Amino acid sequence: MEELRSFGFICPKCGKAQVHQRSRFALSAAAARMECECEKSALQVETDGVKFRLMVPCGVCGGEHQAECSSENLLEGRGIGLACPQTRQLCCYIGEEQDVLRSMENLALRVEKDKSEEQEAFTDNVIMYEVLSELKDIAARGGIGCSCGSKRYSLQVSRGAVDLICADCGGKLRINAATDEDLDRLCCQMKLEIHGR
């Protein structure tokens, strides 16, 4: 039986995968705190002799979870994975070093992938780009105005649409910018009129 147990989690603050080792003896003897190198999160493990209680920083949902497990599960055998109660994905692994390292590699990749999908700013980048450049053309020929008579407006870009907002009355016109049809609809317009208040 290996002397050491490994603990793996992803720091919710800096996003780094963490694998820490503690000896079985130390874990049974005293509370343990495994801090990320950014010092903003730490996995905490304490025992009452029968079971272990853990505070797990969760890199999947960004929160922190309390978990309990038996001494056998924590100290012996192939190890366990703890699931994030928010997302139901495993967010923490405890066990033999090789197993934990392998699981953490997969977890880090998955979290990275989820994050990059979230950061995708627009429903369709190409359509959004085309819509914005079309709007620029219409604006350049003075085609954007409000029914209140104003020609001043601001532009607000969200994931799948652009809002034109009249600077004088606050009236709003939404231009969808997510699909080919949205683009076609915009391209045949000479003028865009915001409906004033």
Ligand SMILES: [Zn+2]
């Ligand atoms: Zn960190």
Ligand SMILES: [Zn+2]
């Ligand atoms: Zn979580």
Ligand SMILES: [Zn+2]
């Ligand atoms: Zn107006």
